[in-house]
Amino acid sequence: MGNIIAIDGPAGAGKGVISKRLANEIGFDNFDTGALYRCVSLQMLRTNINLNNIDEIVKIAKEMNVVFKKDGEDESVFLDGEDVTKAIREDNVNSIVSEVSTIKELREQILIIQRELVKGKNIVVEGRDIGTCVFPNAKIKIYLDASLEERANRRYKENLEKGINTTYEETLELLRHRDKIDMTREVAPLRKADDAVVVDTTELTIDEVVDRIKEIVG
Numbered sequence: 001m002g003n004i005i006a007i008d009g010p011a012g013a014g015k016g017v018i019s020k021r022l023a024n025e026i027g028f029d030n031f032d033t034g035a036l037y038r039c040v041s042l043q044m045l046r047t048n049i050n051l052n053n054i055d056e057i058v059k060i061a062k063e064m065n066v067v068f069k070k071d072g073e074d075e076s077v078f079l080d081g082e083d084v085t086k087a088i089r090e091d092n093v094n095s096i097v098s099e100v101s102t103i104k105e106l107r108e109q110i111l112i113i114q115r116e117l118v119k120g121k122n123i124v125v126e127g128r129d130i131g132t133c134v135f136p137n138a139k140i141k142i143y144l145d146a147s148l149e150e151r152a153n154r155r156y157k158e159n160l161e162k163g164i165n166t167t168y169e170e171t172l173e174l175l176r177h178r179d180k181i182d183m184t185r186e187v188a189p190l191r192k193a194d195d196a197v198v199v200d201t202t203e204l205t206i207d208e209v210v211d212r213i214k215e216i217v218g
């Protein structure tokens with residue numbers, strides 16, 4: 001078995017960028033598990049499958065082929081051979097993915113995919129339930145957190161850079177809404193694992209967070 005570093009936390013805490021940077025620096029692979037829920041959501045939008053159609057949603061997850069490709073610091077996500085790196089981050093996906101990820105039967109299927117994908121690898125795995133449910137035996141568990149306002153501020157700036165037109169208030173409300181769904185869902189809600197170390201990123205730079213985690217990894 002390889003070594004797993006589990007990184008969980010709410011949207012906007014910096015999991016994506018930190019995990020990628022950490023993995024690069026310590027020579028591990030990196031696995032963004034949210035991309036799986038995003039690929040299912042994208043496919044649902046494209047094929048007009050709604051949230052109540054659980055059988056079809058599970059079928060999408062069973063049949064989809066998701067491949068992560070690394071090119072230096074950049075990482076791309078391919079869904080059935082198509083580069084969907086950008087498409088899975090767009091607003092239409094953002095607006096349904098939290099709800100999609102509450103579906104128990106879908107989570108069971110995604111669990112299988114996640115466990116399959118890490119086999120034998122030294123890997124940083126980031127998500128919401130990695131330390132609590134997916135890899136409860138991971139040696140290192142980090143819970144990345146930051147204040148809601150700081151997370152909204154980061155997302156708002158990212159959106160501006162990408163040319164996405166939203167206000168700070170809208171961004172904050174969307175995050176608040178996603179936090180609520182992620183933390184209160186019945187199956188595998190977002191919470192800190194008992195043996196996870198909390199790293200609050202509110203006042204830290206990316207480099208400082210990565211260094212802090214490297215200290216914890218030892």
Ligand code: DC
Pocket residue numbers: 011033034035037038097098101126127128129130178182
């Ligand atoms: O990390 P992200 O924003 O790409 O995740 C998108 C959604 O997927 C998020 O709202 C919750 C869900 N998710 C999850 O439930 N479990 C995971 N391990 C990863 C993501």
